[in-house]
Amino acid sequence: MEIATTTKNRSRRKKGLVQFKKCIPLYLMALPGLAYLFINNYMPLPGIVLAFKNFNARKGIFGSDWAGLDNFKYLFHTQDAWVITRNTILYNIVFIILNTVCAIAVAIILAELTAKVKKFYQSAILLPFLISAVIVSYLVFAFLSTENGFINNSILEPLGIEGISWYTEKMYWPFILVIVALWKTIGYNCIIYLSTIVGFDKGYYEAAAIDGATKWQQIKKITIPLLKPTIVMLTLLAIGRIFYSDFGLFYQVPQNSGPLFSVTNTIDTYVYRGLLELGDITMSAAAGLYQSFVGFVLVLSANMIVRKYDSDSALF
């Protein structure tokens, strides 16, 4: 029994070595990327201790006194803690679902178009993603401004409806934010789906067409099932960032308007507003660590669930 295991191990190791030699050029190609990843993502990791320190420049990062969990307290201190956590998670869940559905729909439509038209539409849909959040906030403002806005002046007024003070009425904002976010990110999100769809074997569709399948049936029975691993992967990645929010969207687009806070305040904006004047590095490090930690746990557990039901689609 013992001998059998060692030989098995040895042969496995030998096989691994051969495999490694075969892949050396690939490893070399990956080297710059890995170096970047190491410098950018791993080297600053020791800085995490800042979240547990009482930072003093004279003593340095590692010499500073320990603060225990004091730096985290402010995240959970008030009733706002519940509001910001709820906003961050609910908005992200809505974004994940709508983004996935809409991005796939757009990708399928784009894949059906001829090459020339496709390029035009794809660029047009991608464009909003490249616009900075500050500019987006003013585009939105052009629509929603109380005195000069498009909606109040050109839509509501001709209909005889009194103008709405958009930036003080919070009931509209969950919808406004979702629409803006969708408009802004859909072009980017559909790229990966589109490139996957384009890579599918045309033979499936030809065979289905010969058997008399309609377009809808082709999409339902061929495209979606083939897309499943991609959908699972992108969704898992999105879940990892469920505790982060797009700062520009939640801070700039509502123009930092106080009356809207209960529906626009997320973890990122709360931390930004609270620490803007305090300038406390350790408290912001604590917020960052808390967000990544929850994201990490969520990705691991989501992946575990996926592996249980469909081990091929799981990330690791």
Added chain:
Amino acid sequence: MKKFLAVLLSLMVMVGLAGCKSGTDTSNTSNTGNDTSSTVTEGAAGDPAAQAIADRKASGEYPTVVMAFMNWAGSPAGLERVQGLISKYTEEKLGVSVQLEIMDYASYQQEMTLMLSSGEQIDIFNAIAVGYTPSINKGYVLDMEENDLIQNYGQGILDTMNQDYVNACRVGGVLYGLPQQRDMAIGQGGFAIGAEYLDGIGFDYNSMYKEGDEIIYTDLNTISDIFAKLHEKYPNLYVYAPQEASLTQHNAYDGLGGDNYGVLLDPANSLKVEDLWGSDMFKSFCDLMYQWNQAGYMSKDALTDDTAATAQVKAGTAMSYATATKPGIRAQESGLSGRDMIIFQTGVDFLKSSAVATMPWCINSGTEDPVAAMQVLDAFYTDPVLSNLLCWGEEGTEYVKTDDGHITFADGVDAQNSEYFNNVNWLMPNQFIADIWVGNELDIWDRMDKFNNESVKSKALGFSFDNSSVATEYTALTNVYNEYGKPLLFGFTNPANGIPEMVDKMKSSGLDKYMEVKQTALDEWAQVNGIN
């Protein structure tokens, strides 16, 4: 998966070790820095300042002192040239070269925090935006009286500056920074209204001036009457452009430590920490703003419009705004608004506890040569040649002297194309000894001195508050203020509902605890300083 984790962990350990090593290095360097300072001080006898200069000149090696501050437009084009002129002068006078690091306001805080925490060479810096108390808590600043540094090498500063103002920069009895010569008091309840609009409604402001004044002293009812008439005559213009700063400019409370959570409502007479938000003072101000807003004096988009009030007046969309007053205010506001502005004042001149220590000059705790840094700082406080160079640039290139003793732009130079026009002289160590720009009276600094000295002073002058033990409450309170403050101050929320809601949320965010900690600190400070 396991392999991946193993690699990850080993990487983390490696990086961790590397990080620890660099950490110890930093602490060693700072120790060496301290050692140097003490040997120099011990070696000096007689006049240590002259001795230090002689030693430097004898050695033939001139150390460079790096001095950092902010302006509005970032590093000016003529920086190298002006810095060269300053260095030439200081090398002769002190045996030190000077390097200026000028950053724009928006990036100053972040860049300074990075530079100070990473140990880059910064010898002298201004604590504006970075924050004085945070700088002290994080150990960025040097105790200026360590080994009698300021007594030996900065006596000129102590002779120049009012002793009360120097003492107002002490935190826990330790002098970490120095105030500059500027307007310390705030003329409360000021309004700037365009002269042409007042003419338009036939308001006779000329007869209201008392002799020699540039400000009309009046009351809020007069202002309300003017606004009503302005609105009637110019219905298409906004009467009043609201700004958040009006909270401190129009309410003579003392914010204690620069925040508004726990304040002195009667700062001239009492050291009792009270709640501003639930006070009658705040209520009546919000009521007035609500009344003005409902009357249609303000833009409906004011809440989200960040355009400066002066820019709105300049563009001709608004007619007036609130301001803090001081000597020279009429020339300043008229310049900013691009039209003649008439200044009204409805409150007293008031000097609050934190006014002096908001933007002190500090020496970095990591400096290698504290003596040279202190001597350079001393020279900027006392030498008119250096102060002129720092404030206005090079004579003949940036500015020229006029016949009546003012200075103005050199031929062909204006605010846009000048290579050195920082426009932050109130931040410079001593603008009082520099030349005076055309448009200001030649006696402006005497009047400024009088204005500061005759103002109503807070009893807590010099108290500063370290809120690091209640930082949790502070962030929560700041968020509550951000939610309710501006809509109330701009009159968009009815104070009858808005204020109770805000106060409730403040209380549940720990306002009482914050105030209690503040009161304790204030009582301790008062006892140490013999104030009751």
